[in-house]
Amino acid sequence: MKLADVIAVLESAYPPKTAESWDAVGLVCGDPGEEVTRVLVCVDPTSSTVDEALEGGAQLLLAHHPLLLRGVNGVPADEPKGALVHRLIRGGAALYCAHTNADSALPGVSDALAQAIGLTVTGPLEAGEEGGTGIGRIGELAAPEPLSAFAQRVADALPATVQGVRAAGDPDRPIRRVAVCGGAGDSYLATAKRAGVDAYVTADLRHHPASEHIESGGPALVDVAHWASEWPWCEQAAEILRSAFGGRVDVLVSTRRTDPWTVGATSTAAGGLA
Incomplete structure (x- = not known):
């Protein structure tokens, strides 16, 4: 060829x-x-x-x-x-x-992410000009599961990185309807909230937008490494x-891990924080 x-x-x-x-x-x-x-x-x-x-x-x-x-x-x-x-x-x-x-193709990047997690895709997060194209995807799990278990599901589905997977929200919150966006997706936080999903999976979430999103009653957040997503x-x-x-x-x-972060460390100081 x-x-x-x-x-x-x-x-x-x-x-x-x-x-x-x-x-x-x-x-x-x-x-x-x-x-x-x-x-x-x-x-x-x-x-x-x-x-x-x-x-x-x-x-x-x-x-x-x-x-x-x-x-x-x-x-x-x-x-x-x-x-x-x-x-x-x-x-x-x-x-x-x-x-x-x-990203916007059907199937595209977010379809692959949704499939890896085990979601049945029902449509785009933000619709494009044609059919089911657009940025991100909305999908459903076969059955609800708590956020803590869902975060572990995501971690198990993606390649390991130093950052790992972190979630924001009540660990016991039931998760079934989920929005995903491969790559940096905090510009779609409001879109995910309007979609009425239980959780939003994406990468590169920043402190202030994530905090304000959770405080405003938005869906739980699951933040993964950009490369892994x-x-x-x-x-x-x-x-x-x-x-x-x-x-x-x-x-x-490719079998090469090109996530830029190579060292992880966990603080051992309690610092009097609750």
Whole structure:
């Protein structure tokens, strides 16, 4: 298969026109006319995943996060991002990024997160222009369970990180109807509250918005690491390519943990706090 054939499948599943105006999606480097026999799917295009792609003989690294999100005037090899572009080109590998277009697609990033948690999706959190597309998903558990058990369910479903999984709300609160948003989702706190869900699962929640949300009677919050929330998408994207090419292209999911946090510590000082 040619790289152009793989791109056509990706752009059918994750149309570039649905990406946010500020986003940078599509082919970063690579020749559409070159042959592709192996693809590696990852969340982050980093030195680690580039190593993995080149060591594994992949001709395409498919990443969720863009490498060059902000405008650049060049990609010199003595700068970190430029160095990755040069290494990929020298190694005969292309880089393609599907970001907010993969977030809003059906299925998309949040569908993969919902499936990993065990939710039956009923619709988007914030609807898009077509059908069930849009940002985030709302789904239901087969049966209610307390927030403490639900938080553990989420932790068990996602790859481990230093941050782990934390929840805000009454540990005994029954959880059945859930909103999810892969990636940073605190801009949808009000949307989740209006949706009347029992809990909202997302990443990168900040202190003040989370505190104000809980104080205002919003749904319970489950905060996970950004990378972990989007990692289930890798298998979704891989399966789309496998189905399209019927085994003619070997599609692998990265095993590298690219969450930036590497050390965790717990305070042993009581500090007189209740």
